[in-house]
Amino acid sequence: MASSTGESSGPTAGNPVAEQSRPTNANKSSFPLSQNNMDTPLHESLYAQGYEMRKKVVGEDYVAKALENGSGDFMRPLQQFATESAWGTIWTRPGLSxxxxxxxxxxxxxxxxxxxxxxxxxxxxxxxxxxxxxxxxxxxxxxxxxxxxxxxxxxxxxxxxxxxxxxxxxxxxx
The missing domain is CATH 1.20.1290.10 (AhpD-like)
Structure with a gap:
């Protein structure tokens, strides 16, 4: 932790190797977290199919709540993936009722x-x-x-x- 004088304090104070290996939220990917979602046209069709199927099976209220709870930058891709893959790809297939x-x-x-x-x-x-x-x-x-x-x-x-x-x-x- 940096002090008001800019010096580090705590268990890694004065150890440049330990300070460099400390995890940060610095964005090292090519996309910011808020823009790294599955919003491309390629995904839109499966998502739309999955969204309708998901509402049909578990109910509109449940889906709205799940999507609201999973709408943050970190959770949103998981909701998109579940809606596309399970609901849009598997639940919409023929072969089983x-x-x-x-x-x-x-x-x-x-x-x-x-x-x-x-x-x-x-x-x-x-x-x-x-x-x-x-x-x-x-x-x-x-x-x-x-x-x-x-x-x-x-x-x-x-x-x-x-x-x-x-x-x-x-x-x-x-």
Missing amino acids: LRDRSLLNLVMLTALGKWIELGTHVRGAMRNGATEVEIREALLQASAYCGMPAGMEAFRVADRVLNEMQEKGEMVRG
């Missing part, structure tokens, strides 16, 4: 122990036409192959999300 893709996601997210994302995709599975019974069966299948602790947590997450959906009038549990 949205319902089937949702059920696959439930099982994979259970296996990975990604509980926040699992909750998002339980809601998406319902929006994509999966029934409560199909969600339960997918999670039972995951429980058998991923282990009981993962299965139990997945059931807790799914039950919480389904209850929230019922409370909001988005579905009737049966």
